[in-house]
Amino acid sequence: MLRLILGRAGSGKTGSILQEIRDRGEGNGRSILIVPEQYSHEAEKELLTLCGDRCSLYAEVLSFTRLAHSVARELGGSARVYADKPGRLLQMALAMSACEGALQVYGGSGRRADRLRPLLAALDELRYNCIDPAALRAVVGEVTPQLRGKLADLSLLQEAMEAIEERSGADPISRLELLCEQIPDSLQLRNAHIYIDGFTDFTLQERRVIRQLWGVAEVTVCLGCDSLSEPSEEFALSARTALQLRAAAGEDGVKCELKQQTAPPAEDPLGQLEENLFSYTDSRFESRGQLHLTLAASVSEECELCAGEVLRLLREEGCRYRDIAVAVRGFEDYRSLLESTFRRYGLPLYTAKKSDILRKALPTAILTAYAVLDNGWSYEDMFTYLKTGLGGLSREECDELENYVLLWELRGNAWRSENPWRQHPQGYNREYTEETETQLSRIDALRRRAAAPLLLLERERNAAATAREHCRAAADFWEALGLQTQLEGRTAELRALPREQEADEAEQLYDTAVRALEQCARVLGDLPMEKEEFVRLFTLLLGEYSVGTIPVAVDRIHAGDFDRMRRRHIRHLLILGATDGRLPRIERETGVFTGSEREQLRALSLGIDDGDDALSREFGLIYNVVTLPSESLWLSRPLLDTDGSETRPSFVTERIMKLFSLTEQPGSLLRCRAKSAATAFALAAGGNEEALAAFADDPEAAETLRKLRESAALGRGRLSRQGAERLYHSDPWFTASRVDCMAACKFQYFL
Numbered sequence: 001m002l003r004l005i006l007g008r009a010g011s012g013k014t015g016s017i018l019q020e021i022r023d024r025g026e027g028n029g030r031s032i033l034i035v036p037e038q039y040s041h042e043a044e045k046e047l048l049t050l051c052g053d054r055c056s057l058y059a060e061v062l063s064f065t066r067l068a069h070s071v072a073r074e075l076g077g078s079a080r081v082y083a084d085k086p087g088r089l090l091q092m093a094l095a096m097s098a099c100e101g102a103l104q105v106y107g108g109s110g111r112r113a114d115r116l117r118p119l120l121a122a123l124d125e126l127r128y129n130c131i132d133p134a135a136l137r138a139v140v141g142e143v144t145p146q147l148r149g150k151l152a153d154l155s156l157l158q159e160a161m162e163a164i165e166e167r168s169g170a171d172p173i174s175r176l177e178l179l180c181e182q183i184p185d186s187l188q189l190r191n192a193h194i195y196i197d198g199f200t201d202f203t204l205q206e207r208r209v210i211r212q213l214w215g216v217a218e219v220t221v222c223l224g225c226d227s228l229s230e231p232s233e234e235f236a237l238s239a240r241t242a243l244q245l246r247a248a249a250g251e252d253g254v255k256c257e258l259k260q261q262t263a264p265p266a267e268d269p270l271g272q273l274e275e276n277l278f279s280y281t282d283s284r285f286e287s288r289g290q291l292h293l294t295l296a297a298s299v300s301e302e303c304e305l306c307a308g309e310v311l312r313l314l315r316e317e318g319c320r321y322r323d324i325a326v327a328v329r330g331f332e333d334y335r336s337l338l339e340s341t342f343r344r345y346g347l348p349l350y351t352a353k354k355s356d357i358l359r360k361a362l363p364t365a366i367l368t369a370y371a372v373l374d375n376g377w378s379y380e381d382m383f384t385y386l387k388t389g390l391g392g393l394s395r396e397e398c399d400e401l402e403n404y405v406l407l408w409e410l411r412g413n414a415w416r417s418e419n420p421w422r423q424h425p426q427g428y429n430r431e432y433t434e435e436t437e438t439q440l441s442r443i444d445a446l447r448r449r450a451a452a453p454l455l456l457l458e459r460e461r462n463a464a465a466t467a468r469e470h471c472r473a474a475a476d477f478w479e480a481l482g483l484q485t486q487l488e489g490r491t492a493e494l495r496a497l498p499r500e501q502e503a504d505e506a507e508q509l510y511d512t513a514v515r516a517l518e519q520c521a522r523v524l525g526d527l528p529m530e531k532e533e534f535v536r537l538f539t540l541l542l543g544e545y546s547v548g549t550i551p552v553a554v555d556r557i558h559a560g561d562f563d564r565m566r567r568r569h570i571r572h573l574l575i576l577g578a579t580d581g582r583l584p585r586i587e588r589e590t591g592v593f594t595g596s597e598r599e600q601l602r603a604l605s606l607g608i609d610d611g612d613d614a615l616s617r618e619f620g621l622i623y624n625v626v627t628l629p630s631e632s633l634w635l636s637r638p639l640l641d642t643d644g645s646e647t648r649p650s651f652v653t654e655r656i657m658k659l660f661s662l663t664e665q666p667g668s669l670l671r672c673r674a675k676s677a678a679t680a681f682a683l684a685a686g687g688n689e690e691a692l693a694a695f696a697d698d699p700e701a702a703e704t705l706r707k708l709r710e711s712a713a714l715g716r717g718r719l720s721r722q723g724a725e726r727l728y729h730s731d732p733w734f735t736a737s738r739v740d741c742m743a744a745c746k747f748q749y750f751l
Helices: 013-024 037-051 053-057 064-075 085-102 113-128 133-142 145-168 174-185 204-213 233-251 269-276 299-316 335-344 361-374 379-386 395-408 434-463 467-481 483-496 500-524 531-542 595-603 611-626 651-660 669-673 677-685 689-697 699-710 721-730 732-736 741-750
Strands: 002-007 031-034 059-062 193-196 218-224 256-261 291-296 324-328 349-351 354-356 546-548 557-560 570-576 629-638
Touching: 002 013, 002 233, 013 031, 013 037, 013 193, 013 218, 031 064, 037 053, 037 059, 037 064, 053 059, 059 064, 064 174, 064 204, 085 113, 085 145, 085 500, 085 531, 113 145, 113 204, 133 145, 145 500, 145 595, 174 204, 204 218, 204 233, 218 233, 218 611, 233 256, 233 611, 269 291, 269 611, 269 629, 269 651, 291 299, 291 651, 299 324, 299 335, 299 570, 299 629, 299 669, 335 349, 361 379, 361 434, 361 467, 361 483, 361 500, 361 531, 379 395, 395 434, 434 467, 434 531, 467 483, 467 500, 467 531, 483 500, 500 531, 500 546, 570 611, 629 651
Parallel strands: 002 218, 002 256, 031 059, 031 193, 193 218, 291 629, 324 557, 324 570, 349 557, 570 629
Antiparallel strands: 354 546
């Protein structure tokens, strides 16, 4: 059986299925809630909050991938090896090499990651939509010559990838294919109650899984949609998905129930915005202080105004940090400025990100070790390697050795020499003393200690003939360096500081490097390989990995792109960069297929997304984010974007202006800075008259200023370091207010 529950945001779709799971309890079969992977943690918290601790006895939250793993553990296949994303890119490079002579359009693209990624993304899209090489070849004669060449190449690459996957790790997408085969035999799914929530649409693979599920269980799908006959723009994809599922249920002879949930009439401005954001009504509403439109001169000023608004919410609204979220479409353009600004204002910001692993010390040490051997042990390569801190020498030892090498211009065979280094450490025509001999012995010992692991790597890689042997040479080199022990020590030092987020990243580095080497051995295997080719492929693979962290504390302000905003319980949402170039944000064509080529493929019943799907998905994303907050929504726009171009208000801003008769108000940096102890102190101590006037409306800032003037902290019109220390350690008012006077001193110089 299939049930479709449709409704706008706030209509209670999720609440109704969670309540139904609770009402079913333990005696009426198992309940499984399937949600997108990013939302699984939030959904588990909601389920536990409503159903209590015992809900794990009869209900669980899964994604499609985790459901596939659960069924594979029951019926077999859980031990199957899958290639991760970097491993897939390496497989793609091998497939390109195997097919290079036969490729019409993409020959010569196999040596650069930026050319391989779009091809891999195209193959994944074809796989998600169940389009095999035979289907591509069947339509080659019905498309334009340019598209014909692309389809011919992709069909060859698909077949080559399938052959490589057989021996080196399957495509993770194939998990859902295996799941489709296993669902009819699964006892854990038989007579279960399956609930699917949080999706806008489904890939063809996911729809096939759903069709298999309703053959053995009762399936309920929740979709954000106002109508199936005439859906609004933001619900176009969800409406099409509901119609597809209903049609498929009819084909399978499965009963389909449709339930349209309606929310009560909106009484507050946020609810009225949700109802009318994409409508054409001329109605006018009161904003009641819940909607704010701010204009900033630049992106950096916009980030400061955002920090000032967060401080206002904390003090005037009694919020916790976790009640506030910051969203930016195209978040990477804002990340560094936002992080540094919030750090200056003393606000704990967490931004979900993956750091480029090649910028970390461990990959730098590994890759420069190969550069040392390939470039004749040059000074630059050797000391880049040693200065990572992982080459076996301390910073002081490295400096002493570097000075000696620079003095005598030592290169190449000098590092390999069995004879001790005998050149005088002070230069030509110097007398050798006992102290000199001691220093020479120490320098030569440092040289041998630094060179020994590299010489081991050189011997083993020169003897290696296959990729697997090159991997073994690398592993022996890492073991000789003691990389794991060194990184464990570095992680402990970072935790002691404490710098938890950096420690978490350092802790992942060795495991990530090992995983990369294992993928290399698995994918390349016993393939004959020259050492230069192995280094190229290993660098390509390692560059695709990244390291990420989780928040070091629960009570933090979360910031991210629109597609990362999965938290439901947000009281206040701040949206930056509300310009017409970002909302909606339609990326220029960078993939394999152009918009016109996608139209040709859709006309031939090859179901891949077109440009209209991208716009509909963007509208749906904007709607989902704008409807998240329960108490206030703050939008800002810079006059100049990050690329220096002038901006215009987004359609969201213009719609709010029209519905609520609001205008964009220029933000005041002075009033914003008056809300932070460090920035307020810096402005006041610097004698900024405009700042002093701005403090008049802020009782806390006015009291801060009064105490400053009464104290002896002001010296020559500025807050002195000695005065700051005296205030912080001796004045009870400042101590009780937790004012960081030293931060104020530092901030003065920033201003």
